[in-house]
Amino acid sequence: MSGIRGGMSGLSGLKAVVTGGASGIGLATSRMLAEQGATVAVIDLDPFGVPEPLIALQADLRDDASVCAAVEAAAGQLGGLDILVNNAGIGAVGTVEDNPDEEWHRVLDVNVLGTVRTTRAALPYLRRSSHAAVVNTCSIAATAGLPQRALYSAGKGAVLSLTLAMAADHVREGIRVNCVNPGTADTPWVTRLLDAADDPEAERAALDARQPLGRLVTADEVAAAVVYLASPAAGSVTGIALAVDGGMQGLRLRPAAGA
Numbered sequence: 001m002s003g004i005r006g007g008m009s010g011l012s013g014l015k016a017v018v019t020g021g022a023s024g025i026g027l028a029t030s031r032m033l034a035e036q037g038a039t040v041a042v043i044d045l046d047p048f049g050v051p052e053p054l055i056a057l058q059a060d061l062r063d064d065a066s067v068c069a070a071v072e073a074a075a076g077q078l079g080g081l082d083i084l085v086n087n088a089g090i091g092a093v094g095t096v097e098d099n100p101d102e103e104w105h106r107v108l109d110v111n112v113l114g115t116v117r118t119t120r121a122a123l124p125y126l127r128r129s130s131h132a133a134v135v136n137t138c139s140i141a142a143t144a145g146l147p148q149r150a151l152y153s154a155g156k157g158a159v160l161s162l163t164l165a166m167a168a169d170h171v172r173e174g175i176r177v178n179c180v181n182p183g184t185a186d187t188p189w190v191t192r193l194l195d196a197a198d199d200p201e202a203e204r205a206a207l208d209a210r211q212p213l214g215r216l217v218t219a220d221e222v223a224a225a226v227v228y229l230a231s232p233a234a235g236s237v238t239g240i241a242l243a244v245d246g247g248m249q250g251l252r253l254r255p256a257a258g259a
């Protein structure tokens with residue numbers, strides 16, 4: 001008999017924390033985890049609009065004390081912790097010449113150190129779980145050279161390497177660590193980028209065309225991959241990066257006929 005609670009994909013009885021769970025990929029993930037039976041706490045800069053039954057906890061991932069307090073509150077309210085989704089992140093645009101040191105520190109502080117702080121705070125609880133899983137939201141930017149994303153890519157490259165190192169460090173404690181690598185996903189983040197473009201329609205068409213499937217990834221498609229990696233159904237999966245990118249990393253197409 002399988003020891004999986006609630007069936008192959010069921011998350012019944014499991015307790016999850018999602019950072020950046022108030023918007024986009026994080027909100028879709030939080031909802032899907034809850035739909036599959038997990039109890040879910042969202043840690044976000046501004047979590048107060050999250051729908052029931054999600055538990056809202058405010059924290060700034062740049063502040064270790066704030067992260068520790070939120071993770072402790074989450075574990076207290078949930079009665080433990082089985083799943084940690086390190087998803088919160090911020091963007092940066094530019095070549096290596098463009099971003100001042102202050103911006104490098106700020107973006108890496110959220111995107112890399114935020115993951116470190118939350119995981120560090122969660123590990124004592126995860127060690128007590130028999131279905132412990134960490135899933136990091138990485139990016140296609142970690143595995144492909146994208147123009148104008150030097151700082152953002154450096155941070156996501158660090159998240160990819162950190163995922164592998166953490167998977168090795170904690171495998172014998174029964175804690176699995178994986179990441180998802182989304183392509184460009186249709187979230188409020190990308191809406192903000194498009195709004196800031198000179199020609200938003202042309203920019204959207206260029207982003208759609210860059211992915212072989214010809215469209216942006218949806219937040220739910222990324223969420224489904226995160227939920228799989230977080231679930232007991234992925235009990236033999238650790239140290240992997242699951243691309244959800246419309247074929248962007250793996251495929252090399254010839255131009256479409258007539259294009």
Ligand SMILES: NC(=O)c1ccc[n+]([C@@H]2O[C@H](COP(=O)([O-])OP(=O)(O)OC[C@H]3O[C@@H](n4cnc5c(N)ncnc54)[C@H](O)[C@@H]3O)[C@@H](O)[C@H]2O)c1
Binds near residue numbers: 021
């Ligand atoms: N949208 C994309 O195309 C795309 C592609 C690849 C990877 N990603 C990654 O997916 C993740 C989520 O992106 P999204 O598109 O859903 O973005 P989003 O802007 O819709 O959501 C990000 C959430 O993180 C929270 N957040 C930001 N800084 C924080 C901080 N210091 N402390 C706590 N919370 C903070 C925000 O309040 C927000 O709710 C990010 O890590 C991003 O790098 C996004």
